[in-house]
Amino acid sequence: xxxxxxxxxxxxxxxxxxxRRVTALSEATISVAEGRVSALxxxxxxxxxTLLRVLAGLARPSGGxxxxxxxxxxxxxxxxxxxxxxxxxxxxxxxxxxxxxxxIGAHLNSGWDGTSVRRRxxxxxxxxxxxxxxxxxxxxxxxxxxxxxxxxxxLLLLDEPVAAxxxxxxxxxxxxxxxxxAGGGLTVVLSSHLLADLERVCDHLILLAASRVxxxxxxxxxxxxxxxxxxxxxDTTAIERDHTLVHAVRTARQTTLLIRRSGPVADPAFxxxxxxxxxxxxxxxxxxxxxxxxxxxxxxxxQ
Amino acid sequence: MTWLVWRQHRxxxxxxxxxxxxxxxxxxxxxxxxxSQYRSALSSCAVSHTCGNLANTLSLGTPVLSLLVxxxxxxxxxxxxxxxxxxxxxELETGTSQFAWMQSITRSRWLTVKAGxxxxxxxxxxxxxxxxxxxxxxxxxxxxxxNFQPSQFDIQGIVPAGYAVFAxxxxxxxxxxxxRTLPALAITIVVFTFLRLVIGQDVRQHYMTALTRTYKFLxxxxxxxxxxxxxSAGLVGPGGQIxxxxxxxxxxxxxxxxxxxxxxxxxxxxxxxxFQGPVKFFACLTAxxxxxxxxxxxxxxxxxxxxxxxxxxxxxxxxxLIAVTAIVITRRDA
Numbered sequence: 338x339x340x341x342x343x344x345x346x347x348x349x350x351x352x353x354x355x356x357r358r359v360t361a362l363s364e365a366t367i368s369v370a371e372g373r374v375s376a377l378x379x380x381x382x383x384x385x386x387t388l389l390r391v392l393a394g395l396a397r398p399s400g401g402x403x404x405x406x407x408x409x410x411x412x413x414x415x416x417x418x419x420x421x422x423x424x425x426x427x428x429x430x431x432x433x434x435x436x437x438x439x440x441i442g443a444h445l446n447s448g449w450d451g452t453s454v455r456r457r458x459x460x461x462x463x464x465x466x467x468x469x470x471x472x473x474x475x476x477x478x479x480x481x482x483x484x485x486x487x488x489x490x491x492l493l494l495l496d497e498p499v500a501a502x503x504x505x506x507x508x509x510x511x512x513x514x515x516x517x518x519a520g521g522g523l524t525v526v527l528s529s530h531l532l533a534d535l536e537r538v539c540d541h542l543i544l545l546a547a548s549r550v551x552x553x554x555x556x557x558x559x560x561x562x563x564x565x566x567x568x569x570x571x572d573t574t575a576i577e578r579d580h581t582l583v584h585a586v587r588t589a590r591q592t593t594l595l596i597r598r599s600g601p602v603a604d605p606a607f608x609x610x611x612x613x614x615x616x617x618x619x620x621x622x623x624x625x626x627x628x629x630x631x632x633x634x635x636x637x638x639x640q
Numbered sequence: 641m642t643w644l645v646w647r648q649h650r651x652x653x654x655x656x657x658x659x660x661x662x663x664x665x666x667x668x669x670x671x672x673x674x675x676s677q678y679r680s681a682l683s684s685c686a687v688s689h690t691c692g693n694l695a696n697t698l699s700l701g702t703p704v705l706s707l708l709v710x711x712x713x714x715x716x717x718x719x720x721x722x723x724x725x726x727x728x729x730x731e732l733e734t735g736t737s738q739f740a741w742m743q744s745i746t747r748s749r750w751l752t753v754k755a756g757x758x759x760x761x762x763x764x765x766x767x768x769x770x771x772x773x774x775x776x777x778x779x780x781x782x783x784x785x786x787n788f789q790p791s792q793f794d795i796q797g798i799v800p801a802g803y804a805v806f807a808x809x810x811x812x813x814x815x816x817x818x819x820r821t822l823p824a825l826a827i828t829i830v831v832f833t834f835l836r837l838v839i840g841q842d843v844r845q846h847y848m849t850a851l852t853r854t855y856k857f858l859x860x861x862x863x864x865x866x867x868x869x870x871x872s873a874g875l876v877g878p879g880g881q882i883x884x885x886x887x888x889x890x891x892x893x894x895x896x897x898x899x900x901x902x903x904x905x906x907x908x909x910x911x912x913x914x915f916q917g918p919v920k921f922f923a924c925l926t927a928x929x930x931x932x933x934x935x936x937x938x939x940x941x942x943x944x945x946x947x948x949x950x951x952x953x954x955x956x957x958x959x960x961l962i963a964v965t966a967i968v969i970t971r972r973d974a
Contacts, residue, residue, distance in 0.1 A: 393742065395974035412970060418744035428735030430648065437647055444643040445743035488744070 343370035345404075346492055346524040347392060352401035354387050360548050361387040365401070367543055367553040369526060374518055376535035376556075377528035378618055379545035385528040386425065388545065389494045392526070393422040406492060418446060421490035425497045427481045431470030435463065435480050439487070446488050454483040461509065475506025482510060486517050493517075493525045499534060507531075511538055536614050544621055551621045556614060563617055566594040568607035576604060584620040595620040641745060641753040649757075652723065656765060664772055667709075671776040674700050678779035700780050709776060712795050715769050716803035719762050720828045724811020727758055728965070729821040741974055751969050755962055758808050766804025770796060781867065788869035788943050790840050797944070802951035802958075807832050809958035809965075816965045839953065845871045847949045848942055855933045857922040866940030873936065875901050878929030881936075901933070 347369040354362040362384040369375050377385050390396040391403060394410030394417070403410060406419050429438060435458055439451040458465055463476045472480065478498055485493065495514075499507040515538050517523060526543070529535050542559060544552035552559060563583070566576065570592050576582070581597040595612065596602075602609055612620075646653075681698050685691040728751070731737035741747050774796040781787040787796055794800070810832055815824035850871050855861040874883040882905045910924035938946065 390973070395738065395741065397971075397973060412741075412746040412748070414744045414746060417742065417746075420742070422738075422742045424735060424738050426735045426738075428737075428739045430736050430739070431734070433647065441644050441647065442743065445641065445740070445745045447744060485742075 343372055345369065346371050346373075346406055347526070348402075348404045349392075350402045352388075352391065352403055353399050354384075354391060354396065355399045362391070362398075363548040365545075365550045367550055369524060369541060369543075371524050372521075373541040373555070374525040374527065374539045375541035375543055376539035377526050377543045377545065378530075378532070378535065379528075380622065383545040384548045385545055386496050388543075389422070389496050389526065389528060392492075393420055393494050395422070414447075418448065418488060419491045421485040421488055421493040423481050423485050423493075423495045423498050425500065427474075427477050427498070429469045429477060429481060429484075432468050434467060435465045435469065435472075438469065438480065438484055439465075442484055442487055448489055450487045450489055454480075454487045457483045457513065473506075475502045475509070478502055478506065478510055479513060482513055491522060491524065493523060495525065495527045497528050497530070499529060499531065507534060514538060532615050532618060542614075542618075544618060546622055552617075559617065560612055560614065562597055563612045563620075564596055564598050564602065565610045565612050565616065566592075566596060566602060566604075566607040567610065568592050568594075568604070571606065576602065576607075579603070584623065641749060642757070644740070645754055645757050649723075653761070656761075660765060660768055663769065667772045667776045670701065670705055671772075674776070675779050678783065695783055695785075698783060700783060709773055710791065710795065712769050712773055712800070713791075716762075716766055716800060716807040717829060717832050719765060719804045720807025720811040720832055721825050723758050723762060724808035725815050725824040725828050726821050727754060727808075727812050727815060728969070729815025729819060729824045732815070732819045733821060738974055747969050747974075748966060751966055755809075755812055755965070758812065759805050759958070759962075762804040762808040763801045767798070767801035770798070770800035773800075785867040785940070788867045788938065788940060788946075790844075793869075793943075793946070794836075794840065797947040798951050799947055799954070802954035803832075803836065806954040806958040806961075809961040813961040813965045816968050835957075839950070844946065844950060845869075845938070847946055848938065850936045850938055852934055852936045854931075855935070857926065857930075857932055858918065861933065861935070863935070864937055864939055867943065868940045869938040869946075871936045871938060874934065875905065875925070876931040876934050877905075881934050 345368045347367065349368075350366050352362060352365040352367075353360065365384070365388060377388065379385050387396065391398050392405050392410060394405075394412065406416070408416060410416065410420075430441075433441070435454070439454050442454075443449045443451050455465060458480065461476070461479055463472065463479060469477060469480065478501075482495075482498065499510050502510060511534055514525070514527070518525060518538070527535065527539065540556055542552060542554065542556050543550065568591070570587060570590055573582075573585070573592060573594060576594065576596065580599050580602070582594060583597060584595040586593040592607075594607075595616065678698070678700060681694065682691065685694050690697070728737070731740070737750075740750055777787065777792065777796060781792070781796075786792050794803075807828065811824060811828045814827040814831070815821060818824050818827065851864075853861070853864070854876060872881075872883045874881060876882075906925070907928045910921060910928060913921045913924050
């Protein structure tokens with residue numbers, strides 16, 4: 338497990354964001370320590386984009402506190418220089434070339450590393466002299482990530498960057514990201530639907546559902562804290578009293594529980610099993626995944 | 641940031657420069673011809689002592705050319721539509737503003753540089769077109785003394801530069817508030833045209849208190865000299881001034897001693913005498929309590945003061961719009 342003494346790069350307390358009638362984010366309290374690669378997971382409309390935009394300073398919170406890299410996100414060159422944000426739409430100037438974008442970055446940033454972008458694009462075979470609008474989605478995403486990294490940010494915020502990419506482009510993108518992380522000094526928050534992709538690169542998890550934070554912590558710790566219990570159909574009041582029940586599936590013969598442990602499970606009638614990231618996430622989202630047959634009725638807890 | 645602005649908009653700049661150059665060549669060539677035509681007409685009329693009547697006998701330029709020059713009145717609006725409207729709106733639409741705003745640069749600086757260059761370019765292009773038109777029109781102005789009239793006032797001197805700056809600022813503000821290019825263009829055209837009409841027709845004449853001259857019937861009126869602007873003219877009736885012609889009354893107007901009078905405002909008893917010679921007609925008017933004719937005008941000497949005031953108004957409006965834009969850009973969520 339990583340040292341828990343790493344300073345927090347992101348810290349929010351009771352953060353909320355309302356748009357006219359819609360609450361996009363409610364009472365969000367999270368912390369991400371330096372060097373983590375955090376997976377921001379949640380169904381559509383859970384508030385992932387809103388959270389990332391508030392962290393980047395592109396949107397202002399309606400309530401609560403947010404501290405990023407030791408200060409409030411703000412329109413200030415010194416702060417912006419340390420943040421890299423890549424929006425879901427991958428906004429680039431369609432009629433400009435990659436080389437133009439490198440030039441733009443060089444003019445708008447101090448400490449700009451244009452060489453790294455050229456090297457990266459050449460190794461991927463992406464032309465530097467063609468209008469960005471003519472590149473494929475994967476190539477544009479690679480270019481955008483390379484440009485974001487060329488700022489040499491300390492915090493990288495990526496909003497579903499691989500959602501529109503084919504599996505090969507996705508793998509290349511994540512390899513590119515992993516390489517940047519391996520260089521050190523970089524903290525990443527990466528939102529996505531694709532759990533399998535995130536599992537490979539992430540060591541921290543923020544789970545959002547219905548505008549609220551359901552889980553936030555190092556994945557290893559979270560997995561160790563949770564357990565799946567499989568046993569006969571019986572009264573589980575005792576277990577629910579000792580531990581926090583996340584999700585339960587009860588059939589005529591069998592009970593399957595996902596719990597957050599507060600110590601060892603005493604009931605010998607239940608077999609315990611370790612929980613995987615996907616089970617954990619889906620359990621919190623209200624659907625128990627895994628080997629349970631699909632015809633079983635799931636009785637989810639109200640989140 | 642200037643580098644980015646130039647990279648994004650250099651093609652627009654090239655097109656606009658080419659259009660301006662073509663217009664300049666056309667006006668320089670025809671303007672020289674017109675100037676020499678006017679000079680030779682002046683020297684020949686001096687010989688025959690007919691220069692007092694020159695305005696009625698000489699016509700300068702061609703109708704097509706005059707129409708083209710008159711059409712430069714739309715140049716500021718075009719600049720507002722092509723340069724102002726898309727400047728911010730296009731970036732918000734395509735999301736490229738987010739790319740720019742996540743570089744190490746504040747949004748206020750981003751806007752300042754972008755809008756600054758756009759407004760400067762608007763002033764330069766609006767001013768250049770106007771300078772060409774003003775130079776081209778100088779023989780016509782000397783001949784016809786029409787340059788204080790709205791149709792000429794609006795395309796000469798420094799006001800076109802002020803209009804252009806305002807139109808571009810309006811486009812920028814509309815694009816920022818609406819976040820979409822096409823509606824911003826529509827709003828720019830509508831608001832710009834509306835404001836120009838209101839200021840031109842109802843506000844401009846009050847920049848300074850207009851002067852009034854009154855004339856007795858059957859005396860030849862001594863009109864003001866030079867390029868004065870006739871704000872209003874007509875009869876002085878029993879109840880006061882009755883403006884005629886001059887944009888106030890559509891329909892029939894009857895020119896008396898060079899001043900317009902609307903027939904419909906005359907007492908019906910006199911109306912039938914209108915075309916039966918002046919003596920009977922004016923006797924009838926006098927009998928009905930009419931005192932004479934009046935002319936309300938802005939003297940030619942105020943031309944540049946009016947140009948300055950109008951330019952100032954539009955530049956101030958532009959500044960207010962840019963201030964609103966800056967507040968919205970920096971405060972609103974991206």
